[in-house]
Amino acid sequence: MSPYVLSVDTSAIIVNATYLGETKGGQLPRRVAVSVRQGAADVTGDVDVSVTATTSAIDATYAAGVVTLSRIDGDGTVQVAASRAGVAIDSVRISITRKLDAPPPPAPNRVSTEAYTGDANSTSYQAAPSYGIVTVKSGADGSLPVEIYVDYLVAQTGTTFRSLTIGGKAMYRVAGSGGTWSDLVGDSSGTASTYLPGNGDHENGTFYVSQTPTLTPNTSYEVGLLLRKASGNGQLGYVSSLLTVGA
CATH class of the missing domain: 2.60.120 (Jelly Rolls)
Incomplete structure (x- = not known):
């Protein structure tokens, strides 16, 4: 029997933020498509998929083949894991990075x-x-x-x-x-x-x-x-x- 393979359409996400680390408007939510295949067959709907963020600064949820990132206040990763009948079958990580603006020049006193x-x-x-x-x-x-x-x-x-x-x-x-x-x-x-x-x-x-x-x-x-x-x-x-x- 062919092994299960979990994949995402992107494994790295970059969002633009102010130099203070605040995510800029229009950057969220971010969505990542998830698929699980067994050989040539798409079995995404037949397995359980979970998401876990490595930091509380990131909010991630999963539904119907899509991971949704609704809040990104820090860098980190999101672990996407698939299981069937309680048995883990595969997992991938999505890395999340904020691109900060350059800070303003030092202000006079x-x-x-x-x-x-x-x-x-x-x-x-x-x-x-x-x-x-x-x-x-x-x-x-x-x-x-x-x-x-x-x-x-x-x-x-x-x-x-x-x-x-x-x-x-x-x-x-x-x-x-x-x-x-x-x-x-x-x-x-x-x-x-x-x-x-x-x-x-x-x-x-x-x-x-x-x-x-x-x-x-x-x-x-x-x-x-x-x-x-x-x-x-x-x-x-x-x-x-x-x-x-x-x-």
Whole structure:
């Protein structure tokens, strides 16, 4: 009688991941076809097939001639084994490897930018920074000092009193992660810029924030400044901002 032979259509799988080891979108699930033959006959449906991952970082299941890999959070192997009437007849291994992106270059310990994201005539913040994003490394104790300075003038329009107060905040995420942005320094605002037609009074508004949040030590972060209109009946005439992050 011919021996049983178990085979898979691929014995090596490579998935793309971020430099932090997170599997990228669109990589999963992965499916591997399994067949068991006895001579020329396909007996896949007549035998019991089991799958065992060598690490808890991999989720693998088997059904109807297919191994499905639904989670790959680490390198490892999946053992595919066939048995009949409780007797092992053959097995193969599928090797699984993650191809990691190169890590970002080392971040400086202190950076500044005059750029910001947002519309200072809108009362709503944009969802996340999209312009003027800086990359900076937190300290050995996790500290990441942040300073925000904004100077602005309300536009000289109309024949009645005008005022404008701008709000700002800083958001962050781990550099290169592509993850969700979170507030690093929450919504803040300062003095109003005012304009009184007739006597020529035109005062600038400013706000300054200095905070030192604590994050994961020695980690590179992306940080961006967002601005919005906090209050007032006027429109923006001029704004200058400076975001400084790091020690």
